[in-house]
Amino acid sequence: MPVLTLCKALNEGLRHAMEDDPRIVVMGQDVGGLGGVFRVTEGLQKDFGTSRVIDTPLAEASIVGTAIGLALRGYRPVCEIQFDGFVYPAFSQIVSQLAKLRARSGGRLSVPVVIRIPVGGGIGAVEHHSESNEAYFAHTAGLRVVCCSSPHDAHWMLRHALQGDDPVIFYEPKRRYWTKAEVATAAGDERVLPIDRARTVRSGNDLTLLTYGGMVQTCLQVAEVAAEEGREIEVIDLRSLSPLDLDTIVGSVERTGRCIVVHEAPTFLGLGAEITAAVTEQCFDILASPVLRVGGFDLPYPPAKFEDDYLPSLDRVLDAVDRSFAW
Known part of the structure; x- marks a missing residue:
């Protein structure tokens, strides 16, 4: 390849x-x-x-x-x-x-x-x-x-x-x-998923991280750090934002019992709000803690020298992981 x-x-x-x-x-x-x-x-x-x-x-x-x-x-x-x-x-x-x-x-x-x-x-x-x-x-x-x-x-x-x-x-x-x-060269390669299917990019049993786009790599880094602390985090790349692959999302959360949604967009009325509602509706009885969201702040995008403070970072997502387990 x-x-x-x-x-x-x-x-x-x-x-x-x-x-x-x-x-x-x-x-x-x-x-x-x-x-x-x-x-x-x-x-x-x-x-x-x-x-x-x-x-x-x-x-x-x-x-x-x-x-x-x-x-x-x-x-x-x-x-x-x-x-x-x-x-x-x-x-x-x-x-x-x-x-x-x-x-x-x-x-x-x-x-x-x-x-x-x-x-x-x-x-x-x-x-x-x-x-x-x-x-x-x-x-x-x-x-x-x-x-x-x-x-x-x-x-x-x-x-x-x-x-x-x-x-x-x-x-x-x-x-x-x-x-x-x-990059796979053949359409029949097992890694070639349908366009509306989410991809599990790292498996884990303790918490589900749902993300997409530029935040996938950040969430994989979070999972690596968390593994050093004995927490196995599953990272799912949503890929399709509409429609959502709720079967994959719900299946993961049903196993892990915890969920965090991460995206660059502001959290207020962002995609994470819909995902949080859907997961809560379908997984309420097995959730060990509330579904949490980590996103950009509810502000116009800042000047470039401040964007690292605005965007979800390794530390901000790890803080959400700690809060999920502390509930």
Whole structure:
């Protein structure tokens, strides 16, 4: 299996999909000659031409609106939003049109648009380049929302997203773009999971850590430290944020009896709130302590020099682990 960065794994995933399906077109600011701000689309315009890798104006509403029109004509567009905080000009197109057209047409229309969004902090960028806005879209019926965390999953989740007929918000943790790992080369590999399935990345029997995106690596570090103290923590990468793989989540918590949800987004009305409610409803009788949440603070994203204080850290998650066992 080749060892790729997450960025390169996405690039290869796009390349394979475009080779297999001539209906796939890539759209976004600087995706062509520049190869995208993070170089995810590097080389694609050279190989597939300007009619399939399209440099657009800086106009997110236009990018997504044009993609919707193309999808209705039989194409399968992939839109790149340069940074998470830049998606808001396209918000109405996404939640009012893209998410609703299938239901509005009684199932007669499908809009297989994939919107790629680099997400989260950890790279020393400014406010609108470091946000975690997944709750807006996970709350919107009609959208599939996913977030990769490893090169392997980045590659295969993107290919799966491009094969389906659902509109997909595809989050990519920008702090992990340069992480290297093996990527399976065959769809039949046992490590290739369906796009809506959570992955258990570390097994344990004492507590369940639920997380996704850039926080997966942080939670694995938490589990390593906790193991030195005799606590075996199970770490689950949610991967699919809407729909949630509740079977995997509940199955883990039923074994461990304790649960913590970790994400970069603010805790107030974040995805962790829904997960906490679902776990509490289904596992109330076996929970040894309340489900806890560790997330960003309920503040606008701070200047870069303060982001380490804002984002969930090893110490903050370990503190939650201690509180769970002290209950």
